[in-house]
Amino acid sequence: AQSVTQLGSHVSVSEGALVLLRCNYSSSVPPYLFWYVQYPNQGLQLLLKYTSAATLVKGINGFEAEFKKSETSFHLTKPSAHMSDAAEYFCAVSKAAGNKLTFGGGTRVLVKP
Amino acid sequence: EPEVTQTPSHQVTQMGQEVILRCVPISNHLYFYWYRQILGQKVEFLVSFYNNEISEKSEIFDDQFSVERPDGSNFTLKIRSTKLEDSAMYFCASSGGQPNQPQHFGDGTRLSIL
Numbered sequence: 001a002q003s004v005t006q007l008g009s010h011v012s013v014s015e016g017a018l019v020l021l022r023c024n025y026s027s028s029v030p031p032y033l034f035w036y037v038q039y040p041n042q043g044l045q046l047l048l049k050y051t052s053a054a055t056l057v058k059g060i061n062g063f064e065a066e067f068k069k070s071e072t073s074f075h076l077t078k079p080s081a082h083m084s085d086a087a088e089y090f091c092a093v094s095k096a097a098g099n100k101l102t103f104g105g106g107t108r109v110l111v112k113p
Numbered sequence: 114e115p116e117v118t119q120t121p122s123h124q125v126t127q128m129g130q131e132v133i134l135r136c137v138p139i140s141n142h143l144y145f146y147w148y149r150q151i152l153g154q155k156v157e158f159l160v161s162f163y164n165n166e167i168s169e170k171s172e173i174f175d176d177q178f179s180v181e182r183p184d185g186s187n188f189t190l191k192i193r194s195t196k197l198e199d200s201a202m203y204f205c206a207s208s209g210g211q212p213n214q215p216q217h218f219g220d221g222t223r224l225s226i227l
Contacts, residue, residue, distance in 0.1 A: 032212065034215060036218070041220075042220055043117075043119075043204060043218040043219050043220040043221050044156070044204065044206075044218040045218070046215050046216075046217070049213075049215050051212040051213060052212070090155075090156060092156075097208075097210055097211055097212045097214065098143075098144045098161075098163065098168075098208060098210040099161075099169070100146065100158040100161055100169055100171075101146075101148075101156075101158065101206075101216060102158065103155050103156040103157075104155065105154075105155045106155060106156075
């Protein structure tokens with residue numbers, strides 16, 4: 001069975017500071033990995049995905065994530081936080097294209113001026 | 114950009130009543146999903162649907178739940194006899210099924226059972 005662990009349910013960063021959201025996964029097969037963002041009262045929007053190509057993946061809004069097989073991690077980073085980055089972020093894993101997503105518990109990001 | 118649309122955005126229903134949540138997936142997608150998110154909890158998979166049949170379902174998706182693609186564009190989730198614990202945000206998603214085609218989500222239907 002697959003599982004995803006997001007370390008830290010809440011993260012507070014200052015505007016302009018580095019954003020680092022941690023995600024570790026377990027999967028019996030090489031996984032597909034995703035980060036989604038959820039703004040208040042909205043659905044889940046894809047930030048980026050890893051599907052066995054380059055291990056450093058760039059997404060929208062300046063975010064990127066690095067797949068590290070040895071650490072079973074897929075941490076999300078952004079060099080400089082913006083107020084508009086305040087949202088909840090979900091890491092998810094899938095065994096294959098078309099398969100269900102298994103989500104982590106989410107990390108809510110607060111950006112301080 | 115094409116998007117997944119869900120209606121209604123908010124549904125209030127008495128316990129024991131039937132409810133149908135509606136979704137219009139992206140038109141050329143082949144895989145359809147329902148997820149739910151109970152307030153304060155993680156997003157949970159309910160069911161996936163491909164080629165006009167359920168391809169996978171979770172233990173949450175018991176006999177009270179059913180899905181249907183009645184007309185080639187809509188994708189519905191029916192809860193036959195709602196319980197208080199069914200109160201949650203329900204998300205529909207669709208995907209093309211290829212590795213470079215992730216799931217796209219709708220904005221959700223907030224279901225409140227009284």
